[in-house]
Amino acid sequence: MALNKAELFDDKQKRIAELSKALAHPARIAILQLLAERANCICGDITDELPLAQSTISQHLKALKKSGIIKGEVDGVRTCYCLNEEVVEEFNDIITAFAQDLVISTTQNCC
Amino acid sequence: MALNKAELFDDKQKRIAELSKALAHPARIAILQLLAERANCICGDITDELPLAQSTISQHLKALKKSGIIKGEVDGVRTCYCLNEEVVEEFNDIITAFAQDLVISTTQNCC
DNA sequence: ATCGTATATCGCAATTTTACGATTAAAATA
DNA sequence: TATTTTAATCGTAAAATTGCGATATACGAT
Numbered sequence: 001m002a003l004n005k006a007e008l009f010d011d012k013q014k015r016i017a018e019l020s021k022a023l024a025h026p027a028r029i030a031i032l033q034l035l036a037e038r039a040n041c042i043c044g045d046i047t048d049e050l051p052l053a054q055s056t057i058s059q060h061l062k063a064l065k066k067s068g069i070i071k072g073e074v075d076g077v078r079t080c081y082c083l084n085e086e087v088v089e090e091f092n093d094i095i096t097a098f099a100q101d102l103v104i105s106t107t108q109n110c111c
Numbered sequence: 112m113a114l115n116k117a118e119l120f121d122d123k124q125k126r127i128a129e130l131s132k133a134l135a136h137p138a139r140i141a142i143l144q145l146l147a148e149r150a151n152c153i154c155g156d157i158t159d160e161l162p163l164a165q166s167t168i169s170q171h172l173k174a175l176k177k178s179g180i181i182k183g184e185v186d187g188v189r190t191c192y193c194l195n196e197e198v199v200e201e202f203n204d205i206i207t208a209f210a211q212d213l214v215i216s217t218t219q220n221c222c
Numbered sequence: 223a224t225c226g227t228a229t230a231t232c233g234c235a236a237t238t239t240t241a242c243g244a245t246t247a248a249a250a251t252a
Numbered sequence: 253t254a255t256t257t258t259a260a261t262c263g264t265a266a267a268a269t270t271g272c273g274a275t276a277t278a279c280g281a282t
Contacts, residue, residue, distance in 0.1 A: 008137070008162050009137035009138065009140070009141055009162075013137040013140040013141055013144070014137045016134065016137075016140050017134060017135055017136050017137045017139070017140050020131045020132070020133075020134035020135045020140075021131070021132075021135035021136075022131075023127065023128060023131035024128055024131045024132035024135045025128050025132075025239090025240085026119070026120035026124040026125045026127075026128045027120065027240095028128070029120075029124040029127050029128050029131075029209075030120055030124055032213060033124070033212075035216075036212050036213050036215075036216035036217075037216070041220075044257095044258060044259070047258095047259090051119050051120075052240095052241075052242095053241070053242055053243075054242095054258090054259075054260095055241080055242065055243075055244090055259090055260080055261080055262095056240070056241050056242070057259095058259065058260060058261080059239090059240075059241080059260095059261095060240090061259095061260095062260085063239090074248095074249095074259090076248090076249060076250070076258090077248070077249045077250060077257060077258050077259080078249090078257095078258060078259075079258080079259060079260085082220050083213055083216065083217050083220060085217040085220060088210075088213045088214055088217050089214060089217075091210055091213070092210040092211065092213070092214045095206055095207075095210055096206075096207055096210060098140075099199075099202055099203040099206055099207060100203065101144075101147050102143060102147050102194055102199045102202070102203070103199055103200060103203045104147075105146075105147035105148070105194065106147075106194050106196040106199050106200075109193050109194060109196060136269090136270085138270095155227095155228060155229070158228090158229090163270095163271075163272090164271070164272055164273075165228085165229075165230095165272095166229090166230080166231080166232095166271080166272065166273075166274090167270070167271050167272070168229095169229065169230055169231080170230095170231095170269090170270075170271080171270090172229095172230095173230085174269090185229090185278090185279095187228090187278090187279060187280070188227065188228050188229080188278070188279045188280060189227095189228060189229080189279090190228080190229065190230085
């Protein structure tokens, strides 16, 4: 750990947690899958596809946006949401490495 | 999506969300790293290493255990926590695939 | 049998999350 | 200009999360 108690947690730990938190609800997974599936910006059809109220979806979109993994740009009366390529890559790198570390370490687990 | 509104979310979406939720706090990331780093069961030293009260850490351990990614077995007066190899692998598979899908799709993003 | 230690659980408070309907703002259309 | 449409925000309620100290439990050691 090499961390003083006072320092709380390091940036990497916080970032992994933050990105994980963005994915910590099935609706947000579904939104990301929709955005990936269509491979282009979709807008309010997210609302049609998911079993949640428009205001709730707007909140989930806001949560995803806060983490950086999606971006949204206003296009007239609609808003066009896309995956944010840089952050998707950051997420992929960071979570793949983390998961790999866990997998590797379990080979010498005691229980 | 191919999902009726009434069906809410599918099992895979729920499982990704559940595992992500387990990782959605820096303390829980730190705990997983500790368990991986030591490559064997550690017990209450988690409490010594982290800047949180014993009861709080016990709660975080419970959350991790609920997701399945760690297991704990009582060993006399102590409890020995380990990464759960099967679930770590499940997590690795599931999250790697999900991240990859996102990455691949961004190559034809419109914004 | 008693004491000390390790860990889980309880009770509580503060904060955050989730969800919804209602409202607002802004743009497109009639 | 008036109306409709899209999406964000507001207000609110219920539930979950986070954190802590205090307590309980259970085991090992004396």
